[in-house]
Amino acid sequence: MNTECVAMLLAGGQGSRLGSLTFNNAKPAVLFGGKYRIIDFPLSNCMNSDIDVVGVLTQYRPYILNNYIGDGSAWALDQVTGGAHILPPYMGQKGGRWYSGTADAIFQNIDFIDRFDPEYVLILSGDHIYKMDYSKMIAFHKKQEADLSIAVMDVLMEDAHRFGIVNTDDENRITEFQEKPEEPKSNKASMGIYVFTWEVLKKALLEDAGNRESEHDFGLNVIPMLHENNKRIFAFPYSGYWRDVGTIQSYYDANMDLLDSTCDFDLTDRSFRVFSNNMSRHPQYLGPEAKITNSLICDGCIIFGEIEHSIISHDVIIKKNTVLKNAIVHTGAIIEDGAILENCIIGSRARIKGDTRFIASETDLMPIIHVINS
Amino acid sequence: MKNIIGIILNVDGEDTSLRDFLEHRSLSTLPFGGRYRLIDFTLSNMVNSGISSIGVIGSHKYSSLVDHLGTGKEWSLSRKTQDLSILSGTSNNRIGGLIKINLRNLQDNRAYLEHNSGEHVIISTPNLVTSFDFKNAYDIHLNNNSDITMIFKKDDPRYNLLDDDIYLDFNKNRVSGIHYKKSRVTNHFFAEMFIIKKSVLLRLLDLSKITGDWDLMEMIQANVDELRIYGAQHRGYIQRVNSLESYMTSSMDLLEFEIMQELFLGKKTIHTKIKDNHPSLYCDSAHVYNSIVGSGCIIHGTVSHSILFRDTIMHEGSHIQNSIIMQKCEIGKNVSLNYVVMDKDTIIRDNTTLMGRPHSPIVFKKGSVI
Numbered sequence: 001m002n003t004e005c006v007a008m009l010l011a012g013g014q015g016s017r018l019g020s021l022t023f024n025n026a027k028p029a030v031l032f033g034g035k036y037r038i039i040d041f042p043l044s045n046c047m048n049s050d051i052d053v054v055g056v057l058t059q060y061r062p063y064i065l066n067n068y069i070g071d072g073s074a075w076a077l078d079q080v081t082g083g084a085h086i087l088p089p090y091m092g093q094k095g096g097r098w099y100s101g102t103a104d105a106i107f108q109n110i111d112f113i114d115r116f117d118p119e120y121v122l123i124l125s126g127d128h129i130y131k132m133d134y135s136k137m138i139a140f141h142k143k144q145e146a147d148l149s150i151a152v153m154d155v156l157m158e159d160a161h162r163f164g165i166v167n168t169d170d171e172n173r174i175t176e177f178q179e180k181p182e183e184p185k186s187n188k189a190s191m192g193i194y195v196f197t198w199e200v201l202k203k204a205l206l207e208d209a210g211n212r213e214s215e216h217d218f219g220l221n222v223i224p225m226l227h228e229n230n231k232r233i234f235a236f237p238y239s240g241y242w243r244d245v246g247t248i249q250s251y252y253d254a255n256m257d258l259l260d261s262t263c264d265f266d267l268t269d270r271s272f273r274v275f276s277n278n279m280s281r282h283p284q285y286l287g288p289e290a291k292i293t294n295s296l297i298c299d300g301c302i303i304f305g306e307i308e309h310s311i312i313s314h315d316v317i318i319k320k321n322t323v324l325k326n327a328i329v330h331t332g333a334i335i336e337d338g339a340i341l342e343n344c345i346i347g348s349r350a351r352i353k354g355d356t357r358f359i360a361s362e363t364d365l366m367p368i369i370h371v372i373n374s
Numbered sequence: 375m376k377n378i379i380g381i382i383l384n385v386d387g388e389d390t391s392l393r394d395f396l397e398h399r400s401l402s403t404l405p406f407g408g409r410y411r412l413i414d415f416t417l418s419n420m421v422n423s424g425i426s427s428i429g430v431i432g433s434h435k436y437s438s439l440v441d442h443l444g445t446g447k448e449w450s451l452s453r454k455t456q457d458l459s460i461l462s463g464t465s466n467n468r469i470g471g472l473i474k475i476n477l478r479n480l481q482d483n484r485a486y487l488e489h490n491s492g493e494h495v496i497i498s499t500p501n502l503v504t505s506f507d508f509k510n511a512y513d514i515h516l517n518n519n520s521d522i523t524m525i526f527k528k529d530d531p532r533y534n535l536l537d538d539d540i541y542l543d544f545n546k547n548r549v550s551g552i553h554y555k556k557s558r559v560t561n562h563f564f565a566e567m568f569i570i571k572k573s574v575l576l577r578l579l580d581l582s583k584i585t586g587d588w589d590l591m592e593m594i595q596a597n598v599d600e601l602r603i604y605g606a607q608h609r610g611y612i613q614r615v616n617s618l619e620s621y622m623t624s625s626m627d628l629l630e631f632e633i634m635q636e637l638f639l640g641k642k643t644i645h646t647k648i649k650d651n652h653p654s655l656y657c658d659s660a661h662v663y664n665s666i667v668g669s670g671c672i673i674h675g676t677v678s679h680s681i682l683f684r685d686t687i688m689h690e691g692s693h694i695q696n697s698i699i700m701q702k703c704e705i706g707k708n709v710s711l712n713y714v715v716m717d718k719d720t721i722i723r724d725n726t727t728l729m730g731r732p733h734s735p736i737v738f739k740k741g742s743v744i
Contacts, residue, residue, distance in 0.1 A: 034653035035669075267652040268672060278648045280448065282638035283408035284667040287631065293660055296653040299409070299669050302639075311653075 012059030028126025101216030163189035241265035375424030399438035402500035511606035
């Protein structure tokens, strides 16, 4: 079997900064934009980039994620020779262990990648919202005869200290890395998307695995090591919408971006669609007193109340005399008659009593009410 | 329910008031309820009742049926243990009208029936809007050792009963006679679903071959004493779509929350072909109430007492009421629609006003531009 490029999607993170949204669900499986889950974005990108072998590395609370990915058919990954492969930690002859870092997770799956005998390996993570054609990045990698290409985007200089910053020469070759620098020398931030030449990566992973000092992390260990060894590392410039949704605030903001008609991230754009594992649900039912403005509503919802600037996932029931504003409501929640909610995230299958008056301020972090599951 | 074969009949050739919607498709794939096709109800009812082998008889306009059903994956019918077959059908027309339940369609698929190990066959028409569990009827069928068990309902003002509809007479629980509407003696009408022993069905097919009469109702009428026929009562909501009026009425019935609840909010899901749509976007100027909306819509205007199918785009200043807008239509700015039914891909230009009447809505064919 020979596949030019295998994608490896790091989906094992806990996402502890998302609080109770990841209480019993892995971060990549957290709902986003109503019907989507965060992992839909990299998987749809793979589909839109004609990548048809994707290994999904899972570890933390994988049930919902595994179930959601299924046979990968939602992203056209149900093909005979490739497809979606869920890769949890496993036992071998010498015992087994958890994935101890991003690089270790790939290291433990060298055999999996070798089965496809690829030229390149694309490393993705499951916590970013963006649309990107990876085939362009792979073409760039080939053209530069690079050992490693890192997707980078320009961020505001005042935000640069929150990112991994790269400095490049005139030909986009990376000359220096700064991890969350106090004094950034550029505003080119790494997006955590890597194309490696597999031969180079495999050698580096074997070397890193033998290094007891290493934390087996791409950003902290493997990439600096390759840089020291004078490997050809290039920055692939990306411009467009990209958000890390690692915190409650960034998660909330990125959701609300979907309601901003001036935002350049468009879910309704059919030329680059975001695919998801769709549920079969009845259409939305809007009762006689329903009023919905500037909102996204999913199938399976029953709405009798008033909704403004909110995102409602499927199977949500919103009863009469309710007012929801700037809210995100996850699947299966029930908002009882009379509840008033502003600036908050309602967890899956939460039941909000009718006498609830919950009005958080816009700048304050919106608490999450009663998350059971998603 | 493993011992059962499900058969969904074709019923084309009905009332001409739906002809604008049936140029490219069969009645079974008429879009319904914001995201469904009519056949989804019967097919889902069979699947939800645990029937694992289903044959759908198509008529001459196959493509929309094949496109809609695909491999049957959405109904869990694409498994090694469960299967969906699309079977060939024949015309139900005869001199002076239609054959209601046409055995010719089953004779043409005799090999399918014979090869299947199921001993009983559940047969239904494809144009019933209902959520029905066949298990209870099947129990009645087995407990009475019936040859045929007919699903019936007590007279229902919602159901658009026609002259050729069949009423059942009972002697205790056993069906003792059947009559057409005009000569009926009871108020129990046949709801176009029945269970029949396969051996009995094959015998009837042999008989039909000799007599040349393929009308099951006539066969039953002639042999009512020899056959053990029982009835199973349907107590829930049921509508049959066979005309523009019944299409409008049953569509608008969904806006009554109790009916919506019965059809869609129970444990049994009505399945349909899945599309990758974004959630529907209600914009700043949207005001949508008392309506059903599919996914993938972008709505700027006012919508009341209407059904918007998936991927409808509606621009600012427009007003839709009492209308059915099928998938992928685009409504321009400042458009006003009342009692309009438009098929897929219709475009209404800016500043158009269209006013139909309750019993005669304005109808647009697929892909119209107005």
